Amino acid sequence: MLPPPWLVRGARSLWHWQWLQLMGGLAPADAQGNYRRPPAGFGEAIAVPGDAAEPGAHVLIVGRSCPWAHRAWLVWALRALADSIHLVVVEPDPQAGRWRFTEPFEGCGTLAELYGRCGAPPGSRATVPLLYSRRRQQVVVGESARLIELLNHWPAATNPDRKTDRDLDPPEQRQATAAWRQRLQESVNDGVYRCGFARTQAAYDAAEAALFTTLEAAEAQLAAGGSLWLSGPRPSLADVQLFPTLIRMELVYAPLFGVGRRPLWQLPALWAWRSRFHQLPGVADTCWPQAWRRDYFGALFPLHPSGIVPAGPPLATLVGSSPPAPGDAGPISDIAG
Numbered sequence: 001m002l003p004p005p006w007l008v009r010g011a012r013s014l015w016h017w018q019w020l021q022l023m024g025g026l027a028p029a030d031a032q033g034n035y036r037r038p039p040a041g042f043g044e045a046i047a048v049p050g051d052a053a054e055p056g057a058h059v060l061i062v063g064r065s066c067p068w069a070h071r072a073w074l075v076w077a078l079r080a081l082a083d084s085i086h087l088v089v090v091e092p093d094p095q096a097g098r099w100r101f102t103e104p105f106e107g108c109g110t111l112a113e114l115y116g117r118c119g120a121p122p123g124s125r126a127t128v129p130l131l132y133s134r135r136r137q138q139v140v141v142g143e144s145a146r147l148i149e150l151l152n153h154w155p156a157a158t159n160p161d162r163k164t165d166r167d168l169d170p171p172e173q174r175q176a177t178a179a180w181r182q183r184l185q186e187s188v189n190d191g192v193y194r195c196g197f198a199r200t201q202a203a204y205d206a207a208e209a210a211l212f213t214t215l216e217a218a219e220a221q222l223a224a225g226g227s228l229w230l231s232g233p234r235p236s237l238a239d240v241q242l243f244p245t246l247i248r249m250e251l252v253y254a255p256l257f258g259v260g261r262r263p264l265w266q267l268p269a270l271w272a273w274r275s276r277f278h279q280l281p282g283v284a285d286t287c288w289p290q291a292w293r294r295d296y297f298g299a300l301f302p303l304h305p306s307g308i309v310p311a312g313p314p315l316a317t318l319v320g321s322s323p324p325a326p327g328d329a330g331p332i333s334d335i336a337g
């Protein structure tokens with residue numbers, strides 16, 4: 001039997017009210033319903049510490065699904081910093097809504113405990129990425145934009161076989177890199193969240209338009225053929241910032257955050273750029289499509305209450321040199337990270 005219209009109306013308003021309460025816990029918004037990302041703790045820029053080259057003196061803490069952690073992980077991988085900075089991967093605990101260590105780290109079971117130990121005020125967000133100093137038992141930086149700048153100056157590997165002096169902020173591209181980074185941070189990196197966490201149609205529309213305006217500008221820049229990378233002939237921190245968002249596009253953001261108006265295959269220069277970046281040494285090892293989908297679809301309850309993780313394209317079909325031809329989509333779901 002069909003429910004009567006008054007019941008449908010009542011259920012819809014009740015559900016909408018409940019959704020707003022849940023969104024309040026997940027994602028703060030302004031009065032117009034625009035998502036406002038809360039500031040990160042330990043966000044001050046700092047100089048490279050004196051013991052930076054000492055093996056294992058510092059630990060980079062990341063979570064696989066987090067795009068902000070992904071950018072730090074990328075710089076760590078591209079600059080071959082494994083000898084000086086150890087990597088610790090935390091796992092999400094969706095029931096408790098926090099990150100936990102797979103084995104106790106400095107006596108802590110969760111990231112929140114470590115934040116508390118390092119002096120974060122009670123109740124503050126405990127976010128990845130985080131650079132931690134074992135000697136000082138203190139957080140060095142907890143904000144990804146500052147962290148990637150710091151890691152770019154970090155002394156590279158002592159082992160000559162692994163040494164890479166890759167400077168991800170080449171002086172001749174510095175101005176263009178800074179401009180792209182600023183634009184990407186707001187309209188693309190945070191932009192996909194502004195779409196997914198919008199509370200009103202107007203908030204969504206504005207964020208969605210800004211996102212695609214920037215992606216189209218990046219497409220135009222790369223398609224003009226002047227250089228292979230966003231800010232010039234060498235890969236930079238601008239490329240590092242763009243990659244974690246673009247590699248999650250078809251797998252997570254388009255279906256979950258509603259950003260599928262222009263699929264990436266319609267932006268061929270960006271498609272080729274993404275494949276090129278994925279081929280840089282170390283980058284593939286930072287990509288965990290299964291974990292991304294599990295964490296986003298499984299944990300963002302107000303956006304996806306069923307928790308069902310939908311099937312998606314295998315990562316391999318997204319990083320080929322050209323978009324897959326019809327009928328060449330590969331197996332139905334990805335199995336490898």
Ligand SMILES: N[C@@H](CCC(=O)N[C@@H](CS)C(=O)NCC(=O)O)C(=O)O
Nearest residue numbers: 040066068125126127128142143144
């Ligand atoms: N501003 C921070 C944001 C990092 C961030 O939001 N990380 C998320 C995962 S994608 C997190 O750890 N959230 C846990 C929480 O909010 O409790 C940065 O860029 O480093």
